[in-house]
Amino acid sequence: MLLEYGIDKKGPREANTKIPFExxxxxxxxxxxxxxxxxxxxxxxxxxxxxxxxxxxxxxxxxLTLDKLPFEIRLKIANQLSQFDCLSLLRTNRAMYSSTIPRLYQHIIVDQHYSQFNKEYDFRHYISIDGFNECEDFSCSYIKSPYNFKRFLHHYIKLHQSLEDDTTNYNKFGPNVTYPFIRKIQCIDLPDSLNVYDYELNDNLSVFFGKLTHLKELIWLNDNFRLEYLEMLPNYQSITTLVLNIKFSNYLTELHSPSRMEYDSDHSDVGETATARPLKFPNLINFQIRPFQNSNRLIKIINNLLISCKPDIISEHLKILKLSRFDKDISVLVPPFQNLVTNSEISELNELDLGTIQSLFVRSELKYLNSLSILLFNNCLLTPEDSHTLINSVNLANLKTLELKNVSEYQKIQATISNRDELINHLKTSFIVKIAPYLSTLLHLCIDYRESLTDSVPEFLKLISSDKLKSLDLTIRYNQSKLKSFDDDINEFYGAYSNAIISGNKYETLVKLSIETKEENAFCDLSIPIPSNFFYEELSNCLNLKSLRINPSDINNSDKVAKLISSLPKLTKLDVFGSHAGGAPHLGLEMVHPTVYDEWFRVQHAAILYLQYNKHLKYIRINKCIFECQGDLVQVTPRDGIDRWFNECVRVGYKIDV
Structure with a gap:
């Protein structure tokens, strides 16, 4: 985004606009x-x-010309234009410049994969009012190149160097005139060629954050974020959203504030050094942090970043809480499933962290979360006893979205057992089974839950009291120990899942469904296809599905898959992945442009096959290759650069700024 500042102060010639007579x-x-x-x-x-x-x-x-209109009207006009049209408009004269610049800066998105030719990424953003209705939010501006990112920092700093004089000039337009402030910034993916360790860049970033006087939402997913940037923010009261990756932040020492002593003297020795300025965000409603790594660090993050002031008020108003143990979603299984159940007094998991729930709701300053609507635990270890803590700490009846990603349940059996096979008879009721009856208004569910000797997910799905479940992102985890609970019959294991998916009225309410099956080995998991004799007949009852994500068996025996796809009249997005997703590879012979969309051409025959089964499909993804479909012509067009948008459409929890 390049902004020109040498604008001619003289107005343009008056437009010779003529209204025709009758x-x-x-x-x-x-x-x-x-x-x-x-x-x-x-x-x-x-x-x-x-x-x-x-x-x-x-x-x-x-x-009458455009620049003679009131400032508020010109600002609304600019808000309906793309950033490219705005850049042309602001060059016309000073009046248009003053009313267009605020639209360009109000919402910034940094994403190196953005393309203005991808219509799926709209510059108009909308916010939900009551969970159903939406209103238009700030229009956004995209930055994708390292050159423009550096220029953006330089221009915004320069723009606010003479803030007092410029504000006085803007006030001449009226009391409701908007000065060019950034209200929302999303750093989704910094350009690869940008040196995040460059001294000049980090110095400019520090100065830049010091100019964000009206910032409401800060989303920074790259791992180069530093907590010192938060210290530079001039107005903590305006911040409502913090979504941060603090992988390289030294929050063992940086997240200790002297102001915490007035709330809890027991935590006065948590850190070694104090921040130059206490981090107090009294109006936070959306808090998403990764990685927290262990419960001790989680306590510091909660006490010194989330609720460093007014714990009661923040706990009452908090709506979104997402906590991830690692900086990325990994397939490494820690611990292996063999160690998830034990009757030994000396557990093999002593070095692992089992206190996530207790640290979050008991040992920290966090109070009862009455307004929480979205909750995520990623790569955490839970115990059956943690369910009581969660029930007493969160108003689960108000929860609309629950995400349990790669969460493992650890059980310690107190009975004396000589044979390990007898452990199954002494298992406690699972954590998720205990909380299921309280989820009365749940709309979106992502469940990836690890257990040993048993599998409680099918029972959990049946016990969910909500009759409005719209989205289900399900990961089925299979390991050898689980068959003991299903009479050593793999068919019974998969049958329990297929029945649970359509239990109650889910077959009527589900509009988004993702099913992935994984087999757990010693320390990692492998994605395996859904058995051809399960799921497809049951899923064909979900007539309201708009998006479906599955890992089918061999496409050469795709009769049941074809029947499933053809039976879903509202299906518009299909995501097929796995080793059998594309069938036999197409060599791409006689291509007009060799090596262009090479991966797409090798699987496009599979996309055409699925489109023939259901001509209502608008988008099909085969592994990583997305196609836009024209059902009436039975044609598919390769599309690149829209993976983030497509993931939001077919998965639960992939929308960044919820």
Whole structure:
């Protein structure tokens, strides 16, 4: 995004805008027009008045130009234009510059994969009012290149160096005039060629954060974020959203604030050094942090970053809480499933962290979360006893979205057992089974839950009290120990899942469904296809599905998959992944442009096959290759650069700024 500051202060020539007369007047001769001034009758007088009024309007129209409109109207016009149109508009004159610059800066998105030709990424953003209705939010501006990112920092700093004088000039337009402030910034993916360790860049970033006086939402997913940037923010009261990756932040020492002593003297020795300025965000409603790594660090993050002031008020107003143990979603299984159940007094998991729930709701300053609507635990270890803590700490009846990603349940059996096979008879009721009856208004669920000797997810799905579940992102985890609970019958294991998915009225309410099956090995998991004799017949009952994500078996025996896809009349997005997703590879012979979309051409025959089964499909993804479909012509077009948008459509929890 390049902004030109050398704007001519002189206004443009007045536009020679002309409002056309009615054909009756235009066709009159000079003598006829002179006759109109002779009041022969009331009808002639009426015609004369109409003519005079139109002449007056015509004269006014000649002097009416866009820059003469009120500032608020010009700002609304700019908000309906793309950043590229705005850049052209602001160069016309000073008036248009002053009303267009605020639109360009109000919402910034940094994403190196963005393309203006991808219509799926709209510059207009919308916010949810009550969970159903939406209203238009700030229009956004995208930055994708390292050059433009550096220029953006430089220009914004320069723009606010003379803030006092510029604000005075803007106040001349009226009391409601908007000065060019950034209200929302999303750093989704910094350009790869940008040196995040460059001293000058980090120095400019520090100065840049010091200029964000009206910032409301800060989203920074790259791992180069530093907590010192938060210290530079001039207005903590305006911050409502913090979504941060603090992988390289030294929050063992940086997240200790002397102000914490007035709330809890027991935590006065948590850190070694104190921040230059306490981090107090009294109006936070959206808090998402990764990685927290262990419960001790989690306590510091909660106490010193989330609720460093007014714990009662923040806990009451908090709506979104997402906590991830690692900086990335990994497939490494820690611990292996064999160690998730034990009857030994000395557990093999002593070095692992089992206290996530207790640290979050008991040992920290966090109070009862009455307004929480979205909750995520990623790569955490839980115990059955943690369910009581969660039930007593969160208003689960108000929860709309629950995400349990790669969460493992650890059980310690107190009974004395000589044979490990007898452990299954002493298992406690699972954590998720205990909380299921309280989820009465749940709309979106992502469940990836690890257990040993048993699998409680099918029972959990059946016990969910909500009758409005719209989205289900399900990961089925299979390991050898689980078959003991299903009479050593793999068919019974998968049958329990297929029945649970359509239990209750889920077959009527589900509009988004993702199913992935994984087999757990020693320390990692492998994605395996859904058995061909399960799921497809049951899923065909979900007639309201709009998006479906599955890992099918061999496409050469795809009769059941084809029948499933053809039976879903509202399906518009299909995501097929796995080793059998594309069938036999197409060598791409006789391609017009060799090596262009090479991966797409090798699997496009599979996309065409699925489109033939259901011509309502708009998008199909085969592994990493997305196709846009034209059902009436049975044609598919390769699309690149829209993976983030497509993930938001077919998965739960992939929308960043919820």
């Amino acid at each position: 054909s009756k007047v235009d066709s009159c001769s000079n003598s006829d027009q002179h006759d109109l001034y002779r009041p022969r009758s009331s009808h002639s007088i009426d015609e004369l008045m109409k003519y005079l009024n139109k002449e007056q309007i015509s004269k006014q129209a000649k002097t």
